[in-house]
Amino acid sequence: MISDVEAAVAAAFQAEWGRVVATLVRLTGDWDLAEECAQDAFATALERWPGDGIPRRPGAWLTTVARHRAVDRLRRDRSGAAKTREIAFMALGEEDELPLDRDEVPDDRLRLMFTCCHPALSFEAQVALTLRTLAGMTTTEIARAFLVPEATMAQRLVRAKRKIRHAGIPFVVPPAHQLVERTEAVLAVLYLLFNEGYSASSGADLVRRSLTAEAIRLDRVLCTLMPDEPEALGLLALMLFHDARSAARVNHDGDLVVLSEQDRSLWDDASIAEGRLCLEAAARLERPGPFQVQAAIAACHVSDRGDTDWARVAALYAHLFSMTPSAVVALNHAVAVSMSDGPEAGLALIDAMPFQEELRDYHLLPAARGDMLRRLGRRSEAAAAFRQAHELAGTDVERRYLERRLHEVTA
């Protein structure tokens, strides 16, 4: 049993860690110092809240404690650079205390998001920094989540912070003319986090699974901070639709369950409803984008009537292809056409598809072909395609699924 105080600190950690770090980064310009002082503040909360009670505004309390800790640390550090920083820091005075109405000031977390996802940093570094500074995951957890040695991840974070300092990467929300491109970079990081967590199988490390929750949580923050950004809403809707089905995606034996065979009672209706609201809010902004289209496709798959409007899905994939032409989108389009217009039409599209070379090692291409051939009654060709897919598949779960499909056409 955890105490009320521990639960309150845990809740504050989820809600406030990013905000405390972001404010300290702005005030001190020192990322390591910011993280250490935020950590100290949460440790102090665990000591003091049981006796003093849980403060009315935990975030403000934690930020104040972290600030005082930073001032103490800078005073103790007698080096010239630190002294200069201390003066600059003190000169900001008390008007920087969190105001009662937080909505009046731009949230430091938004600056932190854009800085963590700055294109001058490698994509891997952007992902790691986001998890460390915004989500508050430890280096050990991030290393486990990305299956790399802890020393490698620690080094990656050190290098990224050093580059921010030496190269003068600013701690700002980008100006209007850069905002679209830079917001895309932030969304790309969040989407990668979600996919990393989502693709982890049910038995996999819980730290890996938690990436989906972190991605959703951070995108919720982004949607609050940038309410007029339709793609942030589109991504949130997309993630909610996928996440809603995660319990039904794999059965008790750890085997993949295709959409049409999923137990709908396992779907999370609240997430689906929230996803629909996000998608509607995004549509009202009248600036379509790839995440909104992907979310619209995902919405078709969780329709209330229990049947998917494949003609609409096919049209949406065609729209998506016009925005982001890629091999995977073309393949998905062909699959949707095979469902709406029949396997013959789908097969024709697959065989005429661009990017054949790019898809050579992609197991879902022969898997999709196999399924269309099976539906056409061309069993031996279907079996050959499933065998090829089986050879290329990357996980045991996928291989077991393909073995079942192969069995259907050879039995």
Add this chain to the structure above:
Amino acid sequence: MRYLLLIATDEAQMQTATAEQGEAMTNEYAEFGKTMAERGVLQGGERLHFSSDATTVRVRNGEVLTTDGPFAETKEQLAGYYVVDCKDLDEAIEVASKIPGARNGGIEVRPIWEM
């Protein structure tokens, strides 16, 4: 902050350029220099001779080793540089993106280590 903007270009393309193409490029660089000097970010810069005229100097165990040629044998070579004083990396990147060579080569942005 001061940044060194290193201009890397495909030398073969420059050597085979026609006189008109060469003149057009010179004009574009003159225009860039004028704009950025007026804006107050430009501190200096030079065009360099081709990399075949380069010598790379390394000191190993106190011994000066000179080798003929540039430090990396790649398709693109250092063709010139600017020193600019900018607010932050975002401004340096924006200035770098306006250098004509950014379009067919690349610009390496390196923060200057202030002593």
